[in-house]
Amino acid sequence: MNGLSIRKIDDEGSELEVIESFKSEIEKSMPFIIMEILPVYNLDDNPDRYSRQNEIQKILKELGYTTLRIVKNKKQLLNFNEVSEIGIHSNLDECDYIFVPENNLDQFNFISQKVLVD
Numbered sequence: 001m002n003g004l005s006i007r008k009i010d011d012e013g014s015e016l017e018v019i020e021s022f023k024s025e026i027e028k029s030m031p032f033i034i035m036e037i038l039p040v041y042n043l044d045d046n047p048d049r050y051s052r053q054n055e056i057q058k059i060l061k062e063l064g065y066t067t068l069r070i071v072k073n074k075k076q077l078l079n080f081n082e083v084s085e086i087g088i089h090s091n092l093d094e095c096d097y098i099f100v101p102e103n104n105l106d107q108f109n110f111i112s113q114k115v116l117v118d
Contacts, residue, residue, distance in 0.1 A: 005031035033099040040088045070096040
């Protein structure tokens, strides 16, 4: 993982615009991206939020990223679970994600297991 780059996007609902604005830079540097995406809760009340989270995931998937949910209990890091879809849920402990370039996924898994064990 030479030249490792990590970006955190915490823009209170404007994450999609940030991704769109920096798409070419993301494609060029392929950073790990940490992002909070608030839960949809239910589709009837939050169709726009659902659409936006799907668009974020679609863009990053097209750029070669895998979506991992950061599993935690309050502030304690428990695991990273790959998700094919962010989906609809209401658990605030499941709204943090790390988007990992697919070509770095094996290295990320190796490193994350070391972190979780230690």
